[in-house]
Amino acid sequence: MDINKNVESPFKLKISFDKLLQHYKNFTKSTNAHRAAKAKHIVTIANTYPELKKGFSDAGILKKREREINEILEDAFNPILTKNEIKTASIPFQNLIFNASERFKNIIKAAGKDFKLEIKNMPKDDTYIVACTLILDFYYGYNLNFKRPFYYEIPDAHGITRFYKILYNADFTEIVPNTNAPKITQKDYDELLDNFENIALWKEKFPPNSYTFKGFVISNIFDVTDDQSISNVKSSLIADDKRKDVDFMNGFHEIFRSLFGINDLKVGFSIYNKEDGIFERVYGAGMKSYLLGQHEHEKCTNALCRWSYNRLLKEKKYFSISNVNRVFNKVKTGVPHIKSLHDQGIKSAVFAPIANDSGVMGILEIVSSKPQMLNSINANKLVDVMPYIVTAVERSKNDEENLIEAIIQKECTSIHPSVHWRFAREARDFIKAEMKGEQAAFKKIAFQNIYPLYGQIDIKGSSKARNQATKKDLSLQLSAVKNIFLKASKVESLPIYQQYIYQINNCLTELNDDFKVDSEQQISDFLNQEIADVLKHLSSIAALKQAIDSYFGSIDSKVKALYNHRKDFDDSIALINKEMASLLDKKQEEAQTMYPHYFERFKTDGVEHNMYIGESITKEKNFNLIYLYNLRLWQLQVMCELENAYYQMRSRLPINLDVASMILVFNQPLSISFRMDEKQFDVDGTYNARYEIVKKRVDKAYVKGSTDRVTQKGKISIVYSHKQDEMEYLRYIRFLQSKNYLDTDIEIVELEDLQAITGLKAIRVSVLYHKNKADKSFYTYNDLMKTIKA
Structure with missing residues (x-):
């Protein structure tokens, strides 16, 4: 099969070992007898099979000449280092690997049968243009400085994504123009510099198959999972509206799983409210707090033991529990955070304070359902990521404060969006004046020559309706009190009861015949300041207790009055x-x-x-x-x-x-x-x-x-x-x-x-x-x- 088939590229690819063989040809004259002998052997192989030197596009030759190719590449793929180094021999822009170290083969094997190897940060649409930039660099000598790191993402046997950085050795390649290749002038180069995404222009200057790429590349590959995980943490935390995205926490779990190499690891957060001395849940899609469990908030002293409280909030240092069950069996319910973890089925955990110079802002919680997976040793991995988390939390707190101010402005002031631009302009001028050291003053905001419109939908007779509701409530309350005193006068024939009944009757008459603005307040004062204490005293009389309890039960605790019709x-x-x-x-x-x-x-x-x-x-x-x-x-x-x-x-x-x-x-x-x-x-x-x-x-x-x-x-x-x-x-x-x-x-x-x-x-x-x-x-x-x- 032709390796160029179904591939659009400015290159016609030919696998060749010519440039490597030239080195061995020179080694045949070496004074080192062993080196000279090996070089002569490899040159003999090349002479016997000239296609290895001349180059070929038929992938079948790779299989046919596999033994000879392995011998030619033996020095590059040292058998002593093959289980340590991650290395491949291939052609660029295709996943056609024809030699690899044992360690690389084992990594691909662990990834599973369905895994397809591909460079993750090489957009397919850019492959053609990147190939053109190589021609500009290697053949025309323009230093474009386009070099950028490429990565593989490969899962290990436990399903944890690991990151591998690829460094290419292109010493054994050469690029030559074909007859259909237009010559690139300085004018062409200048035009291309400003049109990276114009694929049509690049194809005009570099038509398909207009250059021959002859040779092969050696890829030196390095496991950079820790570095990439830290970078991914930083990138994730930079993103806006993180809490609203349900995928954010899922991605965050994956990043930390790669960093720690633990496939069931989960991450949680708690906010530290210093003013109230409590931990609070972080609200957002997928956000959890393993310290709080099912609680929305908890006093810090109730969520932590004294030692862990001092460790996190005073010393601002992290701590780990490598075996939650073992600790729980020793202390039972005596340590609140251990009980919380145990109740959630967590077997090991790390708690780390998110703190800056001003103090602790929150707690980072990393947990696993397996014992000893998290411990005081691997907890040190947090040292590299905590600065980014601290920065993100600081920014989040600032954003929240700005949001609070925005809500206050929206809900509590009259600055409508239509005029916000004018306030913003004056605010900018105010800031500029302050920065210049001038006397800053917020200028008057005024709009001339505008037309007003006013409308209302008003409740008809609302004052009358409110008065009627008030009368009904007070009448019911007065009548209830009157009935109590009528019963009381039968139990004890005291003149004072008749006096109260007389006053109540006067109040009822005022309600019906002469209701004034202050009538409600006067009657309420009479009932609360005079009658209430008397009724509490009378409640000790068995015959009156039920009626008095019923009366007080009907009184609204906030308005301290019967509040039915008015409600x-x-x-x-x-x-x-x-x-x-x-x-x-x-x-x-x-x-x-x-x-x-x-x-x-x-x-x-x-x-x-x-x-x-x-x-x-x-x-x-x-x-x-x-x-x-x-x-x-x-x-x-x-x-x-x-x-x-x-x-x-x-x-x-x-x-x-x-x-x-x-x-x-x-x-x-x-x-x-x-x-x-x-x-x-x-x-x-x-x-x-x-x-x-x-x-x-x-x-x-x-x-x-x-x-x-x-x-x-x-x-x-x-x-x-x-x-x-x-x-x-x-x-x-x-x-x-x-x-x-x-x-x-x-x-x-x-x-x-x-x-x-x-x-x-x-x-x-x-x-x-x-x-x-x-x-x-x-x-x-x-x-x-x-x-x-x-």
């Missing part, structure tokens, strides 16, 4: 806010892809949101009013969807509540700036402040000449002050009517004047609802309520 109200509000805010946030992500803008929302008794859009916010894109109009239409549509989402979830609420939606239209652009003291954006200037005043008061405004609020359940109210806004939104409404979002009952109303603000109007229109997501019918609010009640 239903608070839970309803919380659920409404959560659902509405979640849907709004999801919709907002879609809106940002249309055109970047600032967005913020607030949870009150309902959900409010502010949006600002304009060129000064976007940084890069050119702003056009079409994007404002688009966002206004989007906002109106989303408010309809929020209304629908609410009434579809209403049946899941502990109490029934209604919502009313409103949009405020502000026609003129304004300026906003970030207030460092309050960590939020606010409008700039006296004129712009009018917008904030309207926002705070308009939902409580009345329709002129009536007692109706501008916002109504089942309707969306769009508040505005200019005729052009009215015309614009009527267009949006007509469009949404065609999409069955809105009903046809449009009304335009004037609002009563607010403080220093006149001329406001509102468009009100009913929302069309669906009973659920699968429902295709459309209902008005009244229709929906009738359907729900039916």
Whole structure:
């Protein structure tokens, strides 16, 4: 079989021993009789079989002339060293090995019948180009310095991957151009230098089979498993998002198995929380802690004995347990980490502190299910890898701290991603000023000429509903106390009981007839500060004990009051806010892809949101009013969807509540700036402040000449002050009517004047609802309520 068949290469390969034979030809004249005699013998072999000198491409000749080739290569493959050296004779870029040392043969045999030998870090797509660089180097004399180490990965008899570095001896090779080889000029060379990955260009300069490679290479191979394992540890720890990748720990186990030569070895980690004096589990895919076992965290003094505690956390030194069972049988449950290992079926282990100059950050845990596999001797292998682990943990801690700060910023401040670029720019300027030794100051963050949008979905009558829930809870609590005192007066006829009953009756009357802002607090103080101690005293009376125990059992431990109806109200509000805010946030992500803008929302008794859009916010894109109009239409549509989402979830609420939606239209652009003291954006200037005043008061405004609020359940109210806004939104409404979002009952109303603000109007229109997501019918609010009640 031709060794060049089915192989695309710039080389036509020919196996030849010519250059090696030239050395033996010179040795025939040696004064060393033994050397001369051997050289003459080898020259005779070459003369007898000229193909060994001339070269051949037929792989069959290797088998046919195996004995002669072995004799020619005997000095290179010294039989005395053959069981120690790892060496092969082969041709480049193919796994065609025609001579090998005994040790290499044994390594391949141990790898198993299915093992296929190949160079792991030689991409197949690069083989052609690498061959071309050899031509540039060997034939044209260009020093490309392309030499790089190549490796084999070969499993041993235990299945542990071992790494072997290959060093080539190319002294016995020569490269000559064929007739179809274009001559490479300096211009060609310069072009190739900048086009390593352009395979078409390389094939143009070095066509297939345009050069003859004659000779063979000797590969000197070295076991570098320890060095490569250390390198792999370093590479693995450099990778980002390690905890999220389920394959990371599997790969990490394999690396340490190669380093220690133990096929069942596993690696675990524990975080050391110095502030709380505890070990904590590392959360991530495949992460385990063999020190903690099934516990999420544990006091250090409970996880370690005194000696191991001092060894790891004080001395910052590793220790090993070579036979866990033997130690456990001696100490039983007296040593916590031994018990933890024993319970997990671990037979030997090494614990090593991950520590820097600041102290211990965590514990590296290496374990095996076999005794004595891990011990104080092979534990020394950790010396070379611990610096990389320490560096990785330091970086991880810094990343975690940065992540914590990012979450705090995201969840607790108003720095929206759309304006983050501006804060980042000012922060960079701040850092530059500090580095130059100048007086650094964080400049004012402001955006001019931007358009505001405001909307809210508010819980209708929330104050009234909250008061009703409060009345019901207090009435039940007062009635329960009154019944206890009525029973007490039958047991003991004391006037003080009648006094308490009188006070309770007054409280019940106040609840029903004259409930004030401070009524709740006054009644709660009366029950907690006066009545509670009396009831505790009366609980010693057998006839009253059950009733009093039942009363205290009904009191919520946090609010120290009966908290049933109010809890239903608070839970309803919380659920409404959560659902509405979640849907709004999801919709907002879609809106940002249309055109970047600032967005913020607030949870009150309902959900409010502010949006600002304009060129000064976007940084890069050119702003056009079409994007404002688009966002206004989007906002109106989303408010309809929020209304629908609410009434579809209403049946899941502990109490029934209604919502009313409103949009405020502000026609003129304004300026906003970030207030460092309050960590939020606010409008700039006296004129712009009018917008904030309207926002705070308009939902409580009345329709002129009536007692109706501008916002109504089942309707969306769009508040505005200019005729052009009215015309614009009527267009949006007509469009949404065609999409069955809105009903046809449009009304335009004037609002009563607010403080220093006149001329406001509102468009009100009913929302069309669906009973659920699968429902295709459309209902008005009244229709929906009738359907729900039916």
